[in-house]
Amino acid sequence: MVTVVGVRFKKAGKIYYFDPEQNIINKYDSVIVETARGIEFGEVVVGLKEVAEESIIAPLKSVIRVATKQDKELHQKNKLKEKEAFEACLSKIEEHEMDMKLIDAEYTFDNNKIIFYFTADGRVDFRELVKDLASIFKTRIELRQIGVRDEAKMLGGIGPCGKNLCCSSWLGDFEPVSIKMAKDQNLSLNPAKISGICGRLFCCLKFEYDTYHEILERMPRIGTIVRSEEGEGPVIGIETLKERVRVRIKKDKDKTEFVTTYSLDEVKKIVKKPNCGKCTKNKDKCSPKGAM
Numbered sequence: 162m163v164t165v166v167g168v169r170f171k172k173a174g175k176i177y178y179f180d181p182e183q184n185i186i187n188k189y190d191s192v193i194v195e196t197a198r199g200i201e202f203g204e205v206v207v208g209l210k211e212v213a214e215e216s217i218i219a220p221l222k223s224v225i226r227v228a229t230k231q232d233k234e235l236h237q238k239n240k241l242k243e244k245e246a247f248e249a250c251l252s253k254i255e256e257h258e259m260d261m262k263l264i265d266a267e268y269t270f271d272n273n274k275i276i277f278y279f280t281a282d283g284r285v286d287f288r289e290l291v292k293d294l295a296s297i298f299k300t301r302i303e304l305r306q307i308g309v310r311d312e313a314k315m316l317g318g319i320g321p322c323g324k325n326l327c328c329s330s331w332l333g334d335f336e337p338v339s340i341k342m343a344k345d346q347n348l349s350l351n352p353a354k355i356s357g358i359c360g361r362l363f364c365c366l367k368f369e370y371d372t373y374h375e376i377l378e379r380m381p382r383i384g385t386i387v388r389s390e391e392g393e394g395p396v397i398g399i400e401t402l403k404e405r406v407r408v409r410i411k412k413d414k415d416k417t418e419f420v421t422t423y424s425l426d427e428v429k430k431i432v433k434k435p436n437c438g439k440c441t442k443n444k445d446k447c448s449p450k451g452a453m
Contacts, residue, residue, distance in 0.1 A: 163214055166224065167207025168194055173314065175333050176206060180223040191228035191236075193270065200271040202228060202236045232270075239268040246298065250277050253293050261285050264307065265315050274301040280312050310335055313359040320357060327364050338362040342370045345377060347401065376401050379425065387428045391421065 165178040166186050179194050186192065188208040194201055228236075247266040254263060261281040268275055275298055279285075287304050294302045307315075310328065317329035328335065343355050343366055357363050381387055381396050391410050397420065398407035404425040411418045 162211040163217060163221065164209060164211055165207075165217065165221065166192075166205050166209055168192060168203040168224075169206045169333075170201055170203045173329055173331050173333060177203075178207075178212065178217050178221065180221045181209060182223045184224050184227055186224060186227060191233060193225045193228055193232055195222050195225060198276075199269040199273050200225070202232065202239075202270040236270065239270065239272070243268055246275055246277075249297055250290075250294060253290055257290055257293075259285060259287065259290065261287070262312075264312050272300060274303055276303045276305055278305050278307050278311075278315065280307060280309065309359040310361055313357065318358050320363075322365075326357070332364060335364065336367050338364060338366050342366040342373075345370065345373050345401075373401055376404060380404070381406060381428065389421075389423055389428055394418070 164181060166181050167176040168179055169176050177196070179192075184192075186205055186209065188205055190205045192203055192205055194203055226232075243266045246268070247263065250266060251263050254261060261279045264278040264280060266275060266277050275294070277294075285306070291302050291304060313326060314328040314332075318326050320326050324330075338361070340350065340362070343350060343362070346366065346369065348355055348366075352362075355363055355366065380399050380401065383396050383399065385396050386393060387396055387406070387408055389408065389410070392412060394408045394410040396406050397409050399405070400407075400422075405422050406425065406428060407420060407422050408428075409418055409420050
């Protein structure tokens with residue numbers, strides 16, 4: 162086991178592990194650490210903890226020190242300089258008539274590099290832009306193209322639910338989201354209704370998917386014949402979260418039928434799956450068209 166602390170460099174950003182060395186570090190402390198980009202200022206969001214060696218990426222970099230008052234003042238000055246750098250870069254983009262959208266500017270703590278984040282539809286030749294910016298700021302310049310999800314994370318906004326975007330308020334990492342998740346949750350498959358302001362599928366489709374998937378494993382599929390106290394019939398609908406099924410019950414004696422809803426516990430036995438009538442072999446394994 163290895164003792165680490167978790168450090169975040171941006172609000173809702175990814176958490177990185179660092180070796181605390183001999184420093185006395187508490188949660189929410191500001192710290193100075195060494196990263197692949199250089200010396201950085203971050204906040205401890207995970208206090209001292211032990212993790213398995215396999216779960217960290219070696220070599221584990223160390224915390225240089227807990228941030229001093231001077232470190233915090235320098236960090237605030239860098240934030241003000243980032244606004245100036247953003248305006249200067251925006252002006253140069255317009256001057257060069259470049260087809261790109263500037264999203265953010267960021268100084269490393271030691272001022273050895275300025276990183277400009279942008280979006281564009283395709284590849285952009287920004288060599289002349291980098292030369293102009295380097296002559297203005299007299300330091301290393303990096304232009305980094307990001308995707309629309311990262312753009313939404315940096316800029317923030319309000320989602321269709323009326324709350325701040327998950328990605329900009331608390332979601333550290335993006336996870337893959339598929340249309341199957343929306344289908345399993347009985348949501349509209351209209352992209353306009355299940356997409357966020359970034360134009361991609363809602364991140365929240367992933368949050369409840371594991372619960373839906375677990376319940377659906379226990380639920381009978383649509384078309385399955387089930388038996389209840391009132392008789393037998395096919396499942397014609399399911400209510401996943403309530404764990405209920407709608408069944409069309411057929412009465413053999415008076416040849417009437419009706420639709421009723423049962424909880425999963427009230428469906429005593431799944432008898433069989435109907436077949437389409439076209440098979441001549443293995444009819445008991447034939448699933449009805451449209452079965453979930």
